[in-house]
Amino acid sequence: MRISVHETPEEIGHVLAGRIATEIQKSSAKGRPYLLGCPGGRSPKPVYTALAKLTNELGLDLSDLIIVMMDDYVDGAAPPFDYVDRNCHFSCRRFAFQEIAAVLNNAKPKEQQVQSHNIWFPDPGNAAAYDDRIAAAGGIDMFLLASGASDGHVAFNPPGTSRDTGSRVVRLAELTRQDNLKTFPDFNSLGEVPGFGVTIGVGTIAKHSRSAAMILFGEDKKLAYQRISQTVGYDPQWPSTIVRECNNPVLYADQAAAGCST
Numbered sequence: 001m002r003i004s005v006h007e008t009p010e011e012i013g014h015v016l017a018g019r020i021a022t023e024i025q026k027s028s029a030k031g032r033p034y035l036l037g038c039p040g041g042r043s044p045k046p047v048y049t050a051l052a053k054l055t056n057e058l059g060l061d062l063s064d065l066i067i068v069m070m071d072d073y074v075d076g077a078a079p080p081f082d083y084v085d086r087n088c089h090f091s092c093r094r095f096a097f098q099e100i101a102a103v104l105n106n107a108k109p110k111e112q113q114v115q116s117h118n119i120w121f122p123d124p125g126n127a128a129a130y131d132d133r134i135a136a137a138g139g140i141d142m143f144l145l146a147s148g149a150s151d152g153h154v155a156f157n158p159p160g161t162s163r164d165t166g167s168r169v170v171r172l173a174e175l176t177r178q179d180n181l182k183t184f185p186d187f188n189s190l191g192e193v194p195g196f197g198v199t200i201g202v203g204t205i206a207k208h209s210r211s212a213a214m215i216l217f218g219e220d221k222k223l224a225y226q227r228i229s230q231t232v233g234y235d236p237q238w239p240s241t242i243v244r245e246c247n248n249p250v251l252y253a254d255q256a257a258a259g260c261s262t
Contacts, residue, residue, distance in 0.1 A: 001249040003229060005258045009217040012252045013046025016144070016213055017054045020047075023141055024060060033064040033118070035134070037143030037205070039155065040069070040095040041183040043215045044144045052104045061112040062104055067119045068140055069096050070155035071199040074124045074169060081124035081169050084194060090184040093121060122167045124198040130167040131201070134208045143209040145243055147216060147224040149182075151175035152238030156199035161239045166201040182220075202234070202242040212246035217254035225257045 006012050020036065027034040038044060055062060072092035074081040086093045096119050105113040122130035134140060151159050151173055158173035172180075177193040187193055205212070216225050227238045228251060235241045243249045 001244055001251055003251045003253070005253050005255060005260060007255055009046045009254055010050070012215060012217060012254060013048075013050035016047045016215075016252065017050035019213075020051055020142060021054050021058060021060060024055075024062070024065060025058075027141065028061065028064065033066050033137070035066045035068050035137055035140045037068045037070065037140040037145075037200075037209065037212075038096070038100060039144060039146045040071075040092045040099075041146060043146035043217070045099070046217075047144060047215070048100050048103050052106060055104065056107050059112075062108065062114045063112055065104075065114050065118060066137070067096060067100060067114065068134065068143075069093075069119065069121045071197050072121055072124075073194040073197045075194070077195060079169075081196065081198065083121075083124060083198075089186040090180070090193075096121070122198045122200055124169055127167040127169055127198050131204045131208070134204065139208040139210055141210050143205055143212045143246065145205070145212055145214045145240065147214065147221065147228065147238075147240030148176055148179045149220045149224055150179050152224060152227055152235075152240045153179070154202060154205070154240040154242060156197040157202050157239040159237045159239065161202055161236055163206075163234050163236065163242075163245070164201075164203040166204055167199065168201065169196060169198050171195060172197055202239055206234075206242050206245045209246045211248035212243050212250070214240065214243040214249070214251045215253075216251070216257040219256045221253070221257040222259055225251075225253050225259070
């Protein structure tokens with residue numbers, strides 16, 4: 001795994017946006033869609049902002065871009081599960097449409113915009129079908145990944161997740177729920193954070209990603225940086241180490257997360 005350390009989160013966003021834009025152009029030239037795996041939350045936001053700016057400068061058509069989202073909260077504590085209301089501030093579906101697609105589509109002509117039907121989510125009623133859908137599409141060209149600061153969760157996969165786990169509904173780990181108080185700051189207390197979510201599996205990420213970019217920035221991600229950079233393979237007690245077993249993995253960190261003083 002290559003490690004790429006940058007001064008700021010914005011620089012990480014700029015570098016990754018350049019990679020993604022180039023790959024979208026190559027896919028378009030071959031007449032195939034480009035699948036971008038996307039988490040919600042703070043970590044990927046600099047990438048989405050930089051990608052919007054760059055694709056506008058290039059006049060790049062995003063109508064064949066497929067946004068493959070990682071997870072969402074679900075209502076209830078037992079089947080049948082369903083997504084939380086898309087209008088909730090913590091809904092990952094809301095995040096996908098308002099904070100990814102809307103950002104990428106800003107100032108673009110309608111025919112070049114990300115299409116709503118190209119924003120994918122695992123279905124709480126049949127989560128395993130997500131793996132089949134991704135496989136049938138030829139896999140994810142690049143998966144942007146983020147790590148929980150306290151427990152290393154990736155998507156909603158908690159510590160103890162086995163290497164080959166597929167997409168499914170999970171009970172959220174307590175530390176994951178605490179981390180999500182920062183991810184979605186409009187939560188007033190831990191009691192407001194749902195206890196279950198539908199998530200892509202760590203095995204799905206490793207098996208179906210052609211490349212993977214782990215994004216870590218801020219001092220609160222120092223532990224995540226240490227765990228991921230120092231682990232050789234997948235450590236089930238820190239699920240975001242699955243990036244180590246993806247094709248073409250790169251760890252992108254800012255100096256604060258990497259512990260650099262200069």
